[in-house]
Amino acid sequence: MIDQEKVSNSFKTIIKPDDLLQITITALDIEAVRPFNLAAVNLSSTSNTAVGQAQQQTYLVDTNGEIDFPVLGKIKVGGLTRDETINLLKSKLSPEYIKDPNVNIRIANYKISVLGDVNRPGSYNIPNERITILDALALAGDVRISATTK
Incomplete structure (x- = not known):
């Protein structure tokens, strides 16, 4: 039996190179936040017009752990937790x-790997930074009947 008092459900995701960060800045003054919330759109090569829905811009963490953020320029976020990055951006903006300002950060390419005797082993992108083992197994098509426990 698992002693639930000893199980820690808290964790801190550390931002690292190649993470894609989706950063949204909000405040009461909508015009003030506009330069910090760039929209990413696809351009049609034939008509040179925007196609599809506008999406929030993502920021790639480079090999130096930096992102190039509008107006503020290069910001070192590699090695920081999500909360530390939020506080850093708030201090630079306000x-x-x-x-x-209210800062929201999501890792757009957060992924997990499921290995072992499952139907579809591999890496899976997930929409948030938390997943249960049962959800991960469901993504991988469940455990095969041939799987054994030791």
């Missing part, structure tokens, strides 16, 4: 650019 009060010079935005009064009381």
